[in-house]
Amino acid sequence: MPQKQAKVLLGESASLTVSQLNRLSSEEKQLLLDELQTHHVQMNMQNEELCLLQTALDAAHSRYLELYNQAPLGYCTVSRHGLILQININASNLLGMMPSEMINERFSQYILKEDMGIHHHHSEQLKLSNDSQSYELRMTKKDGTIFWVQLLGTAEHSAKGSTEFRYILKDTSKRRHTDKALVDSGYKFLLLSENITFGLADCKMIYDELGEPIDYQFLDVNPAYIKMMGINPGYKTATQVFPDIREYSFDWIGAFAYVAKTGNQIHFERFFQFNNRWYDCIAYQSKIDHFVVMFMDITERKAHEEKQWQYTEQISRYADEIKEIYEYAPCGYYSIDKNGYFLHINKMALQWLGYRKDEIVNVCRLQDLLSGATLEDFEKSFLQLQKYGQERDLEVELIRRDGTVFPVLISSSTVYDQDGNYLMSRSTLYDMTERKKMEEERIQYAKQQEMAARHLVASQEHLRQQLSSELHDRTSPNLAAIAINLKVIVSELQPEHTTDFFDRMEDTLALIADTTTSIREICTDMRPPLLDYAGLAAAIETYVQQFKHRTGIEVQFHCLNQSERYTPELESLLFRICQEALTNCLKHAAATSIVITLNNDTRPITLIIMDNGIGFDAEQLGMHGCAGLGLLSMREMTEIMGGSFFLESALGKGTQIKVVVL
Amino acid sequence: MQNIRILLVDDHQMFRNALRSLLENTVNIEVVGETGDACEIVDLVRKTSADIVCMDIGMSGMNGIEATRKLIGACPTVKVIALSSYSEHKYVQDMMAAGASAYITKVEAADELLRAITAVRQNRKYLCPDVSDALIGAITQRHQNDTSSLTSRERQVLGLVADGNTSLVIADRLNIALSTVEVHRRNILRKLNLHNASELTRYVMSNDILTC
Numbered sequence: 063m064p065q066k067q068a069k070v071l072l073g074e075s076a077s078l079t080v081s082q083l084n085r086l087s088s089e090e091k092q093l094l095l096d097e098l099q100t101h102h103v104q105m106n107m108q109n110e111e112l113c114l115l116q117t118a119l120d121a122a123h124s125r126y127l128e129l130y131n132q133a134p135l136g137y138c139t140v141s142r143h144g145l146i147l148q149i150n151i152n153a154s155n156l157l158g159m160m161p162s163e164m165i166n167e168r169f170s171q172y173i174l175k176e177d178m179g180i181h182h183h184h185s186e187q188l189k190l191s192n193d194s195q196s197y198e199l200r201m202t203k204k205d206g207t208i209f210w211v212q213l214l215g216t217a218e219h220s221a222k223g224s225t226e227f228r229y230i231l232k233d234t235s236k237r238r239h240t241d242k243a244l245v246d247s248g249y250k251f252l253l254l255s256e257n258i259t260f261g262l263a264d265c266k267m268i269y270d271e272l273g274e275p276i277d278y279q280f281l282d283v284n285p286a287y288i289k290m291m292g293i294n295p296g297y298k299t300a301t302q303v304f305p306d307i308r309e310y311s312f313d314w315i316g317a318f319a320y321v322a323k324t325g326n327q328i329h330f331e332r333f334f335q336f337n338n339r340w341y342d343c344i345a346y347q348s349k350i351d352h353f354v355v356m357f358m359d360i361t362e363r364k365a366h367e368e369k370q371w372q373y374t375e376q377i378s379r380y381a382d383e384i385k386e387i388y389e390y391a392p393c394g395y396y397s398i399d400k401n402g403y404f405l406h407i408n409k410m411a412l413q414w415l416g417y418r419k420d421e422i423v424n425v426c427r428l429q430d431l432l433s434g435a436t437l438e439d440f441e442k443s444f445l446q447l448q449k450y451g452q453e454r455d456l457e458v459e460l461i462r463r464d465g466t467v468f469p470v471l472i473s474s475s476t477v478y479d480q481d482g483n484y485l486m487s488r489s490t491l492y493d494m495t496e497r498k499k500m501e502e503e504r505i506q507y508a509k510q511q512e513m514a515a516r517h518l519v520a521s522q523e524h525l526r527q528q529l530s531s532e533l534h535d536r537t538s539p540n541l542a543a544i545a546i547n548l549k550v551i552v553s554e555l556q557p558e559h560t561t562d563f564f565d566r567m568e569d570t571l572a573l574i575a576d577t578t579t580s581i582r583e584i585c586t587d588m589r590p591p592l593l594d595y596a597g598l599a600a601a602i603e604t605y606v607q608q609f610k611h612r613t614g615i616e617v618q619f620h621c622l623n624q625s626e627r628y629t630p631e632l633e634s635l636l637f638r639i640c641q642e643a644l645t646n647c648l649k650h651a652a653a654t655s656i657v658i659t660l661n662n663d664t665r666p667i668t669l670i671i672m673d674n675g676i677g678f679d680a681e682q683l684g685m686h687g688c689a690g691l692g693l694l695s696m697r698e699m700t701e702i703m704g705g706s707f708f709l710e711s712a713l714g715k716g717t718q719i720k721v722v723v724l
Numbered sequence: 725m726q727n728i729r730i731l732l733v734d735d736h737q738m739f740r741n742a743l744r745s746l747l748e749n750t751v752n753i754e755v756v757g758e759t760g761d762a763c764e765i766v767d768l769v770r771k772t773s774a775d776i777v778c779m780d781i782g783m784s785g786m787n788g789i790e791a792t793r794k795l796i797g798a799c800p801t802v803k804v805i806a807l808s809s810y811s812e813h814k815y816v817q818d819m820m821a822a823g824a825s826a827y828i829t830k831v832e833a834a835d836e837l838l839r840a841i842t843a844v845r846q847n848r849k850y851l852c853p854d855v856s857d858a859l860i861g862a863i864t865q866r867h868q869n870d871t872s873s874l875t876s877r878e879r880q881v882l883g884l885v886a887d888g889n890t891s892l893v894i895a896d897r898l899n900i901a902l903s904t905v906e907v908h909r910r911n912i913l914r915k916l917n918l919h920n921a922s923e924l925t926r927y928v929m930s931n932d933i934l935t936c
Contacts, residue, residue, distance in 0.1 A: 539739040540739070
């Protein structure tokens with residue numbers, strides 16, 4: 063080996079002194095020279111080799127530096143006194159600086175003041191032992207931003223007894239905000255959990271001799287957990303803290319055992335019977351047979367969900383009810399598109415029509431089911447409906463499957479799209495068959511009633527007429543005959559009887575005269591014979607004369623057509639209204655002048671009775687019993703005859719009664 | 725002097741009888757016939773040579789106005805006296821237009837029939853007070869209210885009223901029923917064209933009525 067040889071030579075030569083050299087023979091000197099030359103060559107060769115090695119070393123070094131700087135983790139070497147000796151780009155980047163700026167700066171100046179204690183504590187630990195220290199603290203970037211860093215520190219003790227600290231820096235800010243972070247940091251995270259609202263528990267599983275999980279032990283919990291459960295478990299086991307945990311509907315121990323054993327994460331929502339609350343739970347394995355569980359109280363949310371569910375249930379029940387009501391309502395419902403095609407129709411309507419749903423919906427138009435007589439009405443109404451959005455009480459006739467027709471009443475409203483275009487119309491359908499029938503019956507009944515009323519009036523008139531003529535044609539002449547007979551008897555009497563007897567006779571004749579007068583008045587009130595003989599105008603005229611004579615009230619009667627005759631009922635009605643009006647005037651109005659006008663030259667006939675009396679408040683008519691009754695009977699009588707009755711009166715302004723008869 | 729021959733036309737038998745007895749008590753008057761059916765009137769007048777026909781108006785069958793028109797048409801010399809229950813203007817007008825010479829109401833027949841007969845015999849027209857009052861009233865509105873039409877009994881009652889007696893006292897004084905006094909009062913009001921008790925009192929005071 064040339065190196066060894068050279069060494070040996072050098073060693074030997076080194077011990078070779080000049081005197082010794084001088085003692086060497088020339089041969090020996092030649093040999094030594096040769097040897098030296100060989101060495102020289104060898105040296106040169108070695109030198110070249112070294113140069114190559116140096117280059118390789120330089121390359122390796124720069125490669126190392128590159129790796130050091132580009133590493134995904136931050137590296138930093140700190141002197142015993144805390145000055146930065148070396149720092150890679152990643153680490154300086156974390157702090158927002160260049161490595162050159164940080165060399166010989168104090169490492170601790172980048173640590174948040176509050177966390178200095180942590181760093182100091184671990185640094186002391188590093189100095190005392192060879193164990194690496196891993197801890198998390200907050201550092202400040204150049205721009206002032208604070209971020210979480212995990213430090214893994216190791217101490218290098220040099221031969222000289224000096225110590226250097228090497229740190230690996232890892233940014234954990236992001237991790238701290240993720241579930242993943244929890245997995246990674248495990249129970250360490252618990253230490254930092256003072257301010258978090260969810261409960262955290264670090265626990266260890268307990269197994270029996272067969273390896274079956276039977277319980278777990280609390281190692282640490284955060285304040286939120288204590289607050290949440292209302293209990294500090296300390297280092298107790300689950301069964302000590304929650305004595306009935308095995309009886310709970312959910313196998314909590316089993317679930318956690320699974321996590322602790324397999325390392326699989328589980329996430330579930332459960333009801334915790336201990337405090338009757340709901341929790342959203344995430345459980346992770348922190349290390350083998352250990353787990354961390356995170357509790358979030360979701361009782362409120364669950365209550366909301368429960369309520370929402372109940373609402374949903376209720377809504378769906380309502381929807382069912384509405385559907386049932388829709389289908390079986392006592393009226394028909396349908397929707398049609400703009401052409402009249404059915405979009406929906408309820409069962410009731412189908413039942414009325416005698417069709418199946420599939421024979422109607424999307425197949426048939428409403429127009430197809432309308433009778434010819436009412437189709438045009440519908441078309442007109444449908445246009446209005448599309449335009450104005452609503453149509454009420456359209457009467458049409460629908461044709462059943464069997465061809466029979468029935469009357470219906472339709473009320474519709476339109477549904478428009480956002481742009482105001484007609485989408486469809488929804489309609490309600492009423493079967494009018496019964497109503498029509500009832501209406502017809504009602505009309506029939508009303509007709510019958512009117513006829514009965516007319517008949518009643520007629521027969522009443524007939525009765526009055528009969529009674530009147532009976533009194534007039536028989537009683538009056540009888541009385542006249544009695545009076546004549548009395549006269550005859552008186553003329554036959556002897557003179558000596560007469561004085562006292564004559565007075566008696568005059569009393570009797572006075573009675574007869576009074577009776578005759580009252581009979582005449584009764585006859586006139588019931589039905590004046592003149593009404594039949596000479597008609598309405600003559601009867602009123604005569605009655606007016608008698609009334610004037612009897613009461614002294616001024617009455618004028620104007621009539622355009624004296625000789626016109628009407629049906630006995632109508633003549634009687636108008637005469638009676640005059641009579642009633644005059645009687646009212648006498649009894650209540652305190653009138654001094656009355657004007658009666660009968661406009662009978664053209665139809666309708668108008669009878670107006672006007673007085674200058676005290677009048678009355680027409681609204682308080684009910685207060686005046688008699689007058690009210692008289693007016694009421696006038697109105698009733700007029701309406702029975704198919705006429706109209708008008709009354710105008712005001713306090714102090716007289717009264718006007720107007721009757722119009724066709 | 726030749727008897728006046730009278731024919732009675734009225735469908736009321738009892739009234740005809742009363743008239744007959746009234747007329748037969750009178751000298752120079754002879755009732756030559758009577759009938760209840762106006763249709764046979766022309767024949768009957770011709771057969772009986774009646775001078776005067778007492779004609780009712782309201783009869784079943786043909787009425788008195790129609791019968792009068794027919795009769796006067798057939799026998800213009802015969803006189804018709806209308807004897808009716810009606811006093812209304814229209815009947816009077818129609819009857820007179822049909823050719824009747826006199827019109828009296830049945831209730832006044834006892835007093836008025838003989839006057840009417842006398843009048844028509846002298847070719848005058850005659851209307852009884854009931855009818856003439858009504859006609860005059862229609863023209864003059866308010867006709868006089870004198871006491872001439874009152875009977876002596878009525879004047880008696882009026883005098884007692886004027887003295888301030890109540891109906892009860894009057895009834896007692898005249899020895900008649902209270903209701904009869906009321907009847908007299910009503911008749912007085914009617915005859916004097918008065919309408920109520922206060923009008924009567926005023927009338928009594930202004931006319932100085934004295935007790936009879």
